[in-house]
Amino acid sequence: MSINQELADQEIASRTSLIVYLRNVNDDQFKLRRFGDIVYFSKKLHYLILYVNQAEAEETASKLRTFSFVKKVEFSQNDALDLDNQKIEQQISDMAKEAEEKLNQTDKEDWIK
Template identity: 55%
Template sequence: MSINQEIENTHLIKRVALIVYLKSVSDQYKLRHYGDIVYFSKKMKYCVLYVNRKEAEEVKKEISQLDFIKHVEISAEENVNLDSKYIESQITTMAKEAEEKLQLEQEKNEDQI
């Protein structure tokens, strides 16, 4: 069972992240009314705002209409597969690719000598 499935079975309030791109850095404080700001990038002018999953689409539409907002998107974190078997297979694949690259580099170095 994946972590996402285990969380679904709890009585916790399900939340989702909205990535909100701002026109001005100082406008981030106006978003506190809509949810919890957990991250803000001054350089990139965006913030991550957590809202209840049931209200996410409604809040996204409401925030998108504000004059100081460039763009709003819902995070794709729910689509990330956190199953341990899947992660292990990815690690194994990456290790094999890295090994092959190292062997190719060693062969090139030996040919040059």
């Protein structure tokens, strides 16, 4: 079961992140707090990451684009990541098998010498 499915079963509101590029991060970031949770902002690159409810994300993005201090708004690609527990466990077990095979081969080579 994926993490997104587990969250849906728990009735927790789905959230998504928006990447908002600003003209002046120092002053303008505080104006955006009413739209969602600011989890990161970069003074050097003039952008911030804003978490909003997924149901309201498109509407919030269109509102943000209307502000003069916002250069660009993008949706984060985090939702596209596959974080299925079974897939991760399978990858770990495959890596463990490969490591064990390599270890067995080096042990056999050591005995031959």
